[in-house]
Amino acid sequence: MMGRMMQMPLLISSLLTHAERHAGDTEVVSKRVEGDLHRTTWAGVAQRSRQLAQALARLGCEPGQRVGTLAWNGHRHLEIYYGTSGSGLVCHTINPRLFPEQIAWIVQDAADAVLCFDLSFLPLVEKLAPSLTTVRHLVLMTDREHMPAASTLPGLLCYEELLAAEDGRYHWPDLDENTASSICYTSGTTGHPKGAVYSHRSSVLHAYAAALPDAMNCASQDVILPVVPMFHVNAWGIPYAAALVGAKLVLPGPHLDGKSLYELFEGERVSFSAGVPTVWLGLITYMKAQGLKFSHFRRTVIGGSACPPAMMKTLQEDFGVEVIHAWGMTELSPLGTLSKLKSKHLTLPAEARQRLLEKQGRVIYGIDMAIIDDDGVSLPWDGKSSGNLVVRGGWVIERYLGSQASPLVSVDGQPGWFPTGDVATIDADGFMQITDRSKDVIKSGGEWISSIDLENVAMAHPAVHEAAVIAARHPKWDERPLLVVVRKPGASLSREDMLAFYEGRIAKWQIPDDVVFVEEIPHTATGKIQKLKLREQFRGHALPTG
Structure with missing residues (x-):
């Protein structure tokens, strides 16, 4: 017997539609490259995302084609997230901090048909343009007032003019939920980066999981500021999770120094953020030098690399910020584990609780993990046995873009596990701790x-x-x-x-x-x-x- 339920595909456009209908007046604030602080709402983001979908169709973009971005965290980048994926195109965020030759290779490997970029990256794109043979349209993400008087880029398009020509009366298409929605490339230090192709289904499931209490614990009352860049694994899914819960979203643009971040945190009453340890190091250094405290900031997810316990202690004890230690990978969209205590741990002595929180944490529903020896035999979860960490789940890649071979391995003869390259232990309560990268031990x-x-x-x-x-x-x-x-x-x-x-x-x-x-x-x-x-x-x- 089959269930008698509606068949509603899990689509990224549904996240934005929800935010528009049920949190339409909630703010989306951006510190723009042009220097101003831009304010809109989820309803405004939805309207302009539809206009962008129309504009890209007018440029001749067809479903499945890739739209690349070289952009900071801002409202235009957010509109591209939704306007591309929602219309059946594929959003391809590119890390501008890579070497120019790597960027050019990535654009070509993804076969981007359109490249949208912030003003900051105009010189970079001018340099790379002759080698970007797949790109048919170059779009500068600004208004007419800030367009360059002269540029070596022929036919350079103005983002705001493209949108102004459309009315936004557009209906998001019904897509197969397994349709590709976005591409993120790994940041490997050897060889060429590899493309991880996410689907609408995997991205929506990831957004659901990210918002759970035992994950990022996002709610409509939150003011969320992702310091993690939108070009780094889709800002850990935060642009999707914020729409899912209808939270206020604050986007810092290129201004990631301690002073700029602190002023934005205080001015917008930010309650939750996420970023890599190096960013928090800069913010902590600035605040200590100035004798500052946070007024509203209460929790952060730190990942990307292991958070030093000293940093965690400083944030918690000196600034009153709960640190949620997390682990993930581009291949995992990226969330895998987060350090949240179980109820049984709340009565432990403070030092014992802290030792648990310093681990990378427990999996959230949708991810499973194991540690194995070099022969694929699982090792015990005793907190001492160290082995190769493997994972599987609904937002874990099965293979890379353009690859016919799958990297998946077997555990105790059971196929379908992704080898992370990390070495880890797992204790009896499921807390995983990375002991090293396999190549760094x-x-x-x-x-x-x-x-x-x-x-x-x-x-x-x-x-x-x-x-x-x-x-x-x-x-x-x-x-x-x-x-x-x-x-x-x-x-x-x-x-x-x-x-x-x-x-x-x-x-x-x-x-x-x-x-x-x-x-x-x-x-x-x-x-x-x-x-x-x-x-x-x-x-x-x-x-x-x-």
Whole structure:
């Protein structure tokens, strides 16, 4: 017997329709590239998204074609999110922080037919345009007043003029919910990035899950500011989750320095945000220097890379902000786990609760995970056994764009699991903790050392601004840990003082063999520490042998 229920496909357009009908007067605020603070509503976003869908159709775009973006977090980028996917096109967000050659390769690999970009990226697009052979239309995301007087780009279109020519009387088409909705490329540091193609179904399910109490806990009363860029895994699904719950959305544009963020947080009464550790580091540094506190900001999701416990403690104890530690990947749309306690943990001593919250957390419904050995045999969830982390779920990719081969592996003979490349433990309550990336684990004399554990200890030192640990060659032990440190401005810290700080905090044999001090640690385009570059930089480093 079959159910007798309506067949309503899960479509991204339904999120916007819901927000327009039931939270139409709720604000969407943007700090624009032009310098002003723009205000609209969900109803305004919906109207202009329909106008954009009409404009793209007038340009000859057909369902399935890709529309690329090089843009910051702003209302126009949000309109492109919905206007493209909602009309059957595919929204392709491109990370402008990548090398120009990588950007050009990504545009070509995705076969983008249209490229929309903010004023900030006009020089970049002018440089790349001759190599973008698939792109038929270039759209500058601004108004006529800010269009360049002269440009090397022939036929450059003005975003606001395109929309002004349309009336918005447009009905979102009924699409198969498995239709491609967007493409995000991985930020791998070796080889070409790979495209993860999301569907309407996967994106809506992800938005539902993101808003759950044990995830981001989004509600209509929230004021949400995604610091994570909209070009980084669709801002972790926040532009969709905010529409789903009808929350006020604040978009910071390119202004991600501590001062600009703090003023926007306070001025718009932001209650919830999300971003990578490097952004919070800048905000914390600014606020401490100015002696500032938050008035309304109460919780944040931190992911992208492991949040140092010292940073989590500072946000919670000094600024009253709940930190929700999260883990995910581009291939997971990206949410996989979040650090939310179960009721049984609420009576634990504070230190025990904190240790749990410092882990990457538990899966939300829609994702399953396992840890396996190199033969695909599952390992116990005892919080000690460390293995290769694999996942599966309704918003996990099955294969990459353009690839005939699937990366999926089997667990205990059961196929269909995605190998994340992370090494992790899982405890009896399902709390997962990343111990390292498989390529970053240090193997010393046959024993594994977690670079993340060593980095967390270093970050707790009051004179350390940032730290990274890599493997250095050792004549006896094969590999030993090398600690790379950026001191805080004006701070004094010696190699001996840094190594002494590890005493009693970690097993003696795991203490780094040496410390090097640098002015800056390289990061990837998504804010992660670029250990590949560090390994190349210190490949010939001679460790002390005494």
